[in-house]
Amino acid sequence: MATTAPAPLRSGDKVAIVCPARKASAEELAAAVATLQSWDLEVVLGESTTAAQHQFGGSDEVRARDLQRQLNDPSIRAILCARGGYGTTRIIDQLDFSRFAQDPKWVAGFSDITALNSHLLALGHQSIHGVMPMLFHQESGEESLESLRRALFGEEVAYSAPAHALNRLGTATGELTGGNLSLLQTLTGTRSECPTAGRILFLEDIDEYLYAIDRMMVHLERTSKLQHLAGLLVGHFTNPQDNTIPYGQTPNEIIDHYAGKYGFPIAHHFPVGHEPQNMALICGREARLVVEETGAHLTYL
Missing domain, CATH: 3.40.50.10740 (Murein tetrapeptidase LD-carboxypeptidase, N-terminal domain)
Structure with a gap:
């Protein structure tokens, strides 16, 4: 649509x-x-x-x-x-x-x-x-x-993110959708849920336990939110929490474990989320994501 x-x-x-x-x-x-x-x-x-x-x-x-x-x-x-x-x-x-x-x-x-x-x-x-x-x-x-x-005000915007070891190289075109990971899970099955197929998804969160990030990524995968993405932007996962027995993975590693198997481009440490670097993303606007060895670039079409 x-x-x-x-x-x-x-x-x-x-x-x-x-x-x-x-x-x-x-x-x-x-x-x-x-x-x-x-x-x-x-x-x-x-x-x-x-x-x-x-x-x-x-x-x-x-x-x-x-x-x-x-x-x-x-x-x-x-x-x-x-x-x-x-x-x-x-x-x-x-x-x-x-x-x-x-x-x-x-x-x-x-x-x-x-x-x-x-x-x-x-x-x-x-x-x-x-x-x-x-x-x-x-x-x-x-x-x-x-x-x-x-x-x-409708002025041109474009964003870049530095290279990251977990980035997946490639080019993707699609409408932007996403936001706070825990909210996206909460919206599943409601009238507010958005299809992700063919779109560039962006994710961020704050104060979440590492196991909970894993659980939410399992949920996204089980509800087919990852399989047909055009691309993925992994934003800030601010102040992640852990249990007495360490979970053993960072938020980025957890996300890569699930999203990395599908082959679409992935840009980690994208400037969106609960940090001062929280660039305005237009949900629903078609964009192009280019992930190269030197970093990632997002532009609107």
Whole structure:
């Protein structure tokens, strides 16, 4: 299914910040708001950015209502999810994308927002997997933030990763899909699940036990998510955990054990995930991945 790309942002456009998962506050978002205003954008803080229920940005009802309002409002040209955490899957089935489909807009975020990225792609809409407002000003994150700006405004973006011993050489062309590994497993069998056949999959995660990474890779293989990939980008697996008895493999080695048997190109240590180097990837956009001895390169077609 061909995917729909929202129109690029233009100077003066209005964008909304929402909290579909973990809570934030206006104070925490102030610096990001100033940055968006410096891009000549008008910023609207959604209801969920001033709400809280335990760790969430308000109740499920509040978060769903806020996101629905921004999805429906034709004056809002992009929706930026303030942060990840947990909670997007709790509200995803309450959302109606029928009005959004008539006039798509950019939705951006990563981590728990993988659920929204994947759901949109399942409906045929492109979205941005990229740095979120709560992380706009993390140390050494300037390049990631600039990549988000370029993606939102429709400017050219291309990325490179250094050579890695586990890389699999080759060239692949396909639409990008993926995100947080644990979320992708959670979405399997739901309306938010995306086909991977013929696509370039990207994976990242944080704080996961090594055995759990292995278990999730087994799940991807058993549900035929790996066999027919065009290519694979292995992003950051930040702060992996281990048991008293060591698991014995790194996250990259675990992923290679399953993905490496199929012959498609693989680029390890790609700059995406829970690190300052988290380049904006457009889910659903066709791209070309070239993995050579000297490193890997990703460009959009």
